[in-house]
Amino acid sequence: MIDIKVLREDPERVKASQRARGADESLVDQILSADSARRTALSHFEELRSQQKSVSKQVGAAMGQLNAARKRGEDVTALEQQAEQARTDAAALAAQVKSLEAQATEQSATFETLLKKVGNLIIDGVPAGGEDDYTVREVVGSPTEFDFEPLDHLALGERLAAIDMERGAKVGGSRFYFLTGVGARLELGLLQMGLAFAVEHGFTPMITPSLVRPDIMTGAGFLDEHADEVYRLEADDLYLTGTSEVALAGYHADEIIDLSQGPRRYVGWSTCYRREAGSHGKDTRGIIRVHQFQKLEMFVYCDPAQAEAEHERLLGWEREMLAKIEVPYRIIDTAAGDLGNPAARKFDCEAWVPTQGRYRELTSTSNCTTYQARRLNTRFRTDEGKSEIVATLNGTLAxxxxxxxxxxxxxQADGSVRVPAALAPFVGEDVLKPVS
Incomplete structure (x- = not known):
């Protein structure tokens, strides 16, 4: 979530970010009102609790005087009355304190709920608008042309005995598939190439859990606006992750991490699950939009002052990986309204898909600044020894x-597929040939 100090000091900046996202800017005023009510309730609670401590001391003193008088054999009628009155006052005050504490807790919950609805503050330069309002940052290569009628990936995959959608649907339902033979080898080779690349650039490899607790899913920002896209196991109160970003965001939750040697960079390999809610009728052919897939994801913890530079580095590594598979692509600066709540900026690399005559997303890299880490309480020590919230970033490698x-x-014209030179050693084949 965003820093409440920023919202208090510069509400117009937050409203502008909300407008760019096409989100509700009235949330800002609602949060400020809830914040004021919360702080007032907490102040009254603390003030009355302080009085309660004082009254408790008075009760103790009255009881001490009463007990001492009894030991001396004195008339204690007046002291008993004083002690009883002190206990009565203390009980009444305790009830008030309990009531104010409940009010403060309720006000705080309202405040937290509203604050979590606000998307991260977008970075200057992010285009305003929705899904179609991106700006093209760069185009790499020209759309692939053929001197024959190209097949789509599913037709190719079936000829190569690499993709079996029919049996995938039989076993798991729509949007499930089998990768078979060279299809399985191609995917594993791609991921292995990405993993080797990441290790070469200093990333720590991680095999991450695919199931996480609700607090981790919420902390990563995946249960706010898009909870309907997430699979939930109700009996265990666990969620299936749609990216290892979630588990990696929770890896250092409630910790102070050492960034004295620079950013912490992890690369997570995981099976990912997405309900694809709202995508009925979209990309129903092939493996573009499916419920389960493999993903290699970069995840970084760094000093917030380094986050924008680190974002460019992540994009650069994605570019290097795309160069290895030798496909034309473009880089877009995603519009604010198409960003998830955690992202302050996101760059997508979209590859050219010949049979669709358009670019489709292959990678994305997001700068989430301190949004996730603030929720998950992940901090670092500054050079001055102060504890501050870290920034988190993520990016797809394959x-x-x-x-x-x-x-x-x-x-190729005969239905075979050439394996890119950098990928071939990981697949064990230079050319994938049709199976009769």
Whole structure:
């Protein structure tokens, strides 16, 4: 979530960010009102609790005087009355304190709920608007052209005995599939190439849990606006993750991490699950939009002052990986309204898909600034020894969807598919040939 200090000091900046996202800017005033009510309730609670401590001392003193008088054999009628009155006052005050504490807790819960609805503050330069309002940052390569009628990735995959959607649907339902033979080898080779690349650049490899607790899913920002896209196991109160970003965001929750040697960089390999709610009728053919897939995800913890530079580095590593699979692509600066709540800026790399005649997303990299870490209480020590919230960033290095771009762009007239030179050693084949 965003820093409440920023919202208090510069509410117009937060409203402008909300407007750019196409989100509700009235939330800002609601939060400020809830914040004021919360702080007032807490102040009254603390003030009355202080009085309660004083009254408790008075009760103790009255009881001490009463007990001492009894031991001396004196008339204690007046002291008993004083002690009883002190106990009565203390009980009444305790009830008031309990009531004010409940009010303060309720006000705080209202405040937290409202604050979590506000998306991260977008970074200057992010285009305003929705899904179609992105700006193209760069185009790399020209759309692939053929002197024959190209096949789509599913037709190719079936000829190569690499993709079996029919049996995937039989076993798991729609949007499930089997990768078979060279299809499985192609995906594993791609992921292995990405992993080797990440290790070469100083990333720590991680095999992450696919199931996480609600507090981790919420902390990563995946249960706010898009909870309907997440699979939940109700009997265990656990969630299936749609990216290892979630588990990696929770890896250092409630910790103070050492960044004295620079950013902490992890690369997570995981099976990912997405309900694809709201995508009925979209990309129903092939493996572009499916419920389960493999993904290699970069995740970084760094000093917030380094976050924008680190974001460019992540994009640079994605570019290097795309160069290895030799496909034309473009880089877009995603519009504010198409950002998830945690992201302050997101760059997508979209590969050309010949049979669709358009670019489709293969990678994305997001700068989440302190949004996730603030929720998950992940901090670092500054050079001055002060504890501050870290920044988190993420970026894709490879996914199952990359097979779409590889198959379609490298197909040959005989139905075979050339394996990109950098990938071939990881697949064990230079050319994937149709199976009769």
């Amino acid at each position: 996914t199952t969807r990359w097979l779409v771009a590889i198959l379609e762009n490298h197909q």
